[in-house]
Amino acid sequence: MSIKDFVIGNLVGKGGFGKVYAAKERKDVNQDCAIKVMNRIWLKEKRLLRRVAQEIKLHRKLNHPNIVKLFSYFEDKSYIYLVMELCAGGNLYQHVRNKPAQATATVKRWFKEVTLAVCYLHENDIVHRDIKLSNVLLSEDGSVKVS
Numbered sequence: 001m002s003i004k005d006f007v008i009g010n011l012v013g014k015g016g017f018g019k020v021y022a023a024k025e026r027k028d029v030n031q032d033c034a035i036k037v038m039n040r041i042w043l044k045e046k047r048l049l050r051r052v053a054q055e056i057k058l059h060r061k062l063n064h065p066n067i068v069k070l071f072s073y074f075e076d077k078s079y080i081y082l083v084m085e086l087c088a089g090g091n092l093y094q095h096v097r098n099k100p101a102q103a104t105a106t107v108k109r110w111f112k113e114v115t116l117a118v119c120y121l122h123e124n125d126i127v128h129r130d131i132k133l134s135n136v137l138l139s140e141d142g143s144v145k146v147s
Contacts, residue, residue, distance in 0.1 A: 001074045003081060006035060013091065017043065017052065022086055033071060036082040040075065052080060058126055066117035068137060068147040087145050089138025096133060110136075113144035121146075 007029065009022035018038035025031055043049045059070040059082075069085040089095070092110065096102070114136055121128055128135075128146065137145045 001072060001083075002076065003035075003079075006033075006083075008035065012086075017048065018080075020084075023083075032086045032088070034084045034086040036084060038080045038082075040078055040080055043080070056082065062120075062124070062126075064117055064120045066113045066144055066146060067120065068145045084147075085139075085145065087137035087147075088140045089142060091134045092136040092138065092144070093133035095138060106142075110144050114146060117144070117146040 005026055006023045007026060009024070011019055012022050012034060013020040015036070018036050020034050020036045023033050023035045025033065038052065040049070043052055056070070056073055060073075062070070068087060071083045071085070073080065073082045075081065114131070118128065118131065131146070135147050137147050139145055
């Protein structure tokens with residue numbers, strides 16, 4: 001698999017390790033996904049390659065409805081690519097900033113879904129270490145996905 005197998009769309013987010021783009025696989029253009037692109041040279045300079053490799057190994061094993069799914073990954077000479085579930089609703093930080101008043105029922109559901117995801121991680125001896133509104137994404141149907 002290579003980046004040439006995908007049609008890359010708009011930038012949907014930036015993280016500490018890379019940028020995330022909306023994408024479609026060329027062989028199945030009806031299937032949306034997100035691709036996180038991380039610069040190998042930068043990761044190597046910051047001594048983060050081992051950490052990224054460990055996160056990929058852990059993330060591949062996760063299967064929970066409130067955690068962003070990692071479908072696959074690949075790399076080339078310059079970049080590491082993570083092919084993940086696309087959360088078209090954006091992140092909670094953007095959502096709350098644009099619409100500060102939320103229905104109580106919605107906030108309760110979000111809180112429950114984040115709690116379920118964190119409990120699942122803890123049951124699997126994983127600590128997230130960076131839970132914040134910008135790392136909590138919304139799927140198209142409005143459910144929460146921890147990234």
